[in-house]
Amino acid sequence: MLCIIDEFSRESLAIRVARKLKATDVIEALCELFVSRGIPAHIRSDNVLRAEGNREDSQSLSVRQHALAA
Secondary structure (H helix, E strand, O other): OEEEEEOOOOEEEEEEOOOOOOHHHHHHHHHHHHHHHOOOOEEEEOOOEOOOOOOOOOEOOOOEEEEOOO
16 A cells, blocks of 8 residues: 655545555656646655565665655
């Protein structure tokens, strides 16, 4: 499940549910929001599942901020 939320207003902007979500699905959802709402100054992504690394560390928290070019 992919949930995209505006952290300031706590508004749910998009929810995508699928058995398997790929990077292209995330990009598509974000592009639709960029067209309808404009490009945000920052994006925060957390609770990302990572395939690389040890099996013990297969799920780790990742918080990243990216400034998008306008």
